[in-house]
Amino acid sequence: MSLSLGEHGCGASHSREVTRGVPAKYFSITCGPCEAYLKGDRRPQKLVYETDRKTGQVLRQVRVPDGDPLWSSTQDTIPMSPDQEKTHGLRIERGEQQLRALESIATLAKAGIDFRTRPDVLFFLRENQLPEDILQGSVLCVNDHPNPSGVKFCNECGASMSARAAVEAAPEPEAPAAVDLSRLHPQTLRKMCRDAGLPDKGSKDQLLQRLAA
Numbered sequence: 001m002s003l004s005l006g007e008h009g010c011g012a013s014h015s016r017e018v019t020r021g022v023p024a025k026y027f028s029i030t031c032g033p034c035e036a037y038l039k040g041d042r043r044p045q046k047l048v049y050e051t052d053r054k055t056g057q058v059l060r061q062v063r064v065p066d067g068d069p070l071w072s073s074t075q076d077t078i079p080m081s082p083d084q085e086k087t088h089g090l091r092i093e094r095g096e097q098q099l100r101a102l103e104s105i106a107t108l109a110k111a112g113i114d115f116r117t118r119p120d121v122l123f124f125l126r127e128n129q130l131p132e133d134i135l136q137g138s139v140l141c142v143n144d145h146p147n148p149s150g151v152k153f154c155n156e157c158g159a160s161m162s163a164r165a166a167v168e169a170a171p172e173p174e175a176p177a178a179v180d181l182s183r184l185h186p187q188t189l190r191k192m193c194r195d196a197g198l199p200d201k202g203s204k205d206q207l208l209q210r211l212a213a
Contacts, residue, residue: 193207
């Protein structure tokens with residue numbers, strides 16, 4: 001990409017700096033005459049009206065140098081190209097739609113409604129390009145990496161999600177089997193009664209009744 005202002009500038013052609021085949025992100029002009037023309041130093045100031053982009057309402061009017069609309073003296077104030085403005089506007093609009101979709105999810109959750117069982121709601125949310133982990137929930141692999149629900153392998157480490165399911169489904173240790181007290185010696189039953197704070201006098205049947213109560 002090159003720029004030449006002809007008689008309005010220095011008359012030479014200026015090119016964007018290229019490093020290893022990659023053009024510089026910013027096209028900087030270091031030529032005094034060309035820079036002065038782009039800034040509007042040789043032209044009178046013009047009256048411009050600043051308007052709200054959404055409503056079109058005039059906010060204010062100011063007099064500014066009649067400079068090139070794509071020129072900026074600093075990188076922070078470089079104006080966007082028409083394509084960039086269009087993309088920026090679409091991103092803002094999409095962000096507002098996603099915000100409304102998230103507010104809808106919060107409202108449904110507060111009302112106790114599971115939006116995942118509503119195909120029409122899921123279609124609306126997907127139309128607003130919400131991440132699947134928000135729509136379907138997220139699960140952790142064996143290495144604790146979050147993934148959208150329903151995937152077979154971890155998106156980060158490639159581990160099988162069934163490994164996590166196998167770990168979570170591992171049977172818990174069985175509780176010790178209940179002891180048949182009727183098979184114990186009366187002296188053992190008496191000790192159990194004393195440990196439980198019960199009287200230890202009486203027959204074996206009486207001891208069994210106290211322990212079973």
